[in-house]
């Protein structure tokens with residue numbers, strides 16, 4: 630079975646061809662970073678227009694790289710939520726159109742389910758190990774940060790254990806980078822600077838939620854950095870900037886790792902999976918692997934290309950539904966929110 634995946638939920642136009650076992654035949658990602666960078670964040674209207682310009686050539690390249698034509702594909706999968714409405718509509722309309730023209734089934738996929746199943750992708754020439762079910766997934770991206778218990782690779786098999794009460798982890802990286810004049814997106818540049826910094830130089834207090842809670846709060850960490858800059862002025866040189874980035878990143882990673890371990894313990898699960906753009910962070914990858922090794926837990930840390938936004942993960946999430954004969958053709962709706970039930974609402978703390 631071959632599935633064409635299409636992803637346009639935010640600032641990456643992506644298409645990929647994946648087989649039923651998660652083998653990646655092609656994976657094309659066109660980044661819009663240059664379009665949004667001057668504004669310090671994603672501008673929704675510009676995102677939609679850029680997706681419109683690039684979606685068709687990106688899809689053509691994904692088919693070409695895989696050495697197949699649309700007629701060879703068994704079905705399509707497209708991100709339909711969560712994301713920017715206008716951006717999502719571009720991908721969904723294209724997928725529906727291709728499905729209609731080629732007479733192939735198409736399914737709508739939740740982007741977060743894509744991040745969760747990304748650990749199952751196998752890429753030619755890239756060593757990766759596949760997790761066994763059940764596992765605890767930490768999905769940390771620019772728009773979402775939550776812990777999930779995953780019993781199967783479909784929507785019904787995924788349960789949120791706790792999420793962020795305020796900023797997503799990637800959002801905190803992006804906001805701190807903006808504050809320090811480091812540009813957008815913030816994660817990769819902070820990651821790079823932190824490498825040469827001393828994480829003990831700046832005291833960043835731990836966030837409020839109780840130690841055993843599975844909810845995150847990152848806005849306080851971001852505010853600590855802002856207060857430090859207010860009080861001491863912007864870092865005078867690269868060394869001071871690196872120390873501040875290292876201190877911020879150490880606190881972020883510490884919280885993410887500790888809560889994930891608490892979740893695994895509580896669920897009595899021994900496999901932990903990382904996903905989402907923040908899972909590309911060097912220190913998070915190392916710290917999670919190290920913390921798991923100490924506790925005889927297994928950490929599955931996918932290659933960078935499977936952590937950041939891509940369409941291969943969307944195609945493989947689609948495989949799970951298409952293989953069962955499901956078809957959403959003609960009735961895929963887009964939504965800014967995830968379809969995964971939440972236990973934590975942003976800004977509202979724990980419900981119920």
Ligand code: KG4
Nearest residue numbers: 770771772799814816906907909910937938
């Ligand atoms: O999953 P993703 O590619 O897109 C969303 O679904 O949001 O995640 C993008 C986020 C951005 O906030 C970016 O700053 C962050 O992931 N990110 C990182 C790193 N690479 C990307 N954060 C920390 N360290 C990194 N190396």
Ligand code: ZN
Nearest residue numbers: 770905906938
């Ligand atoms: Zn994402």
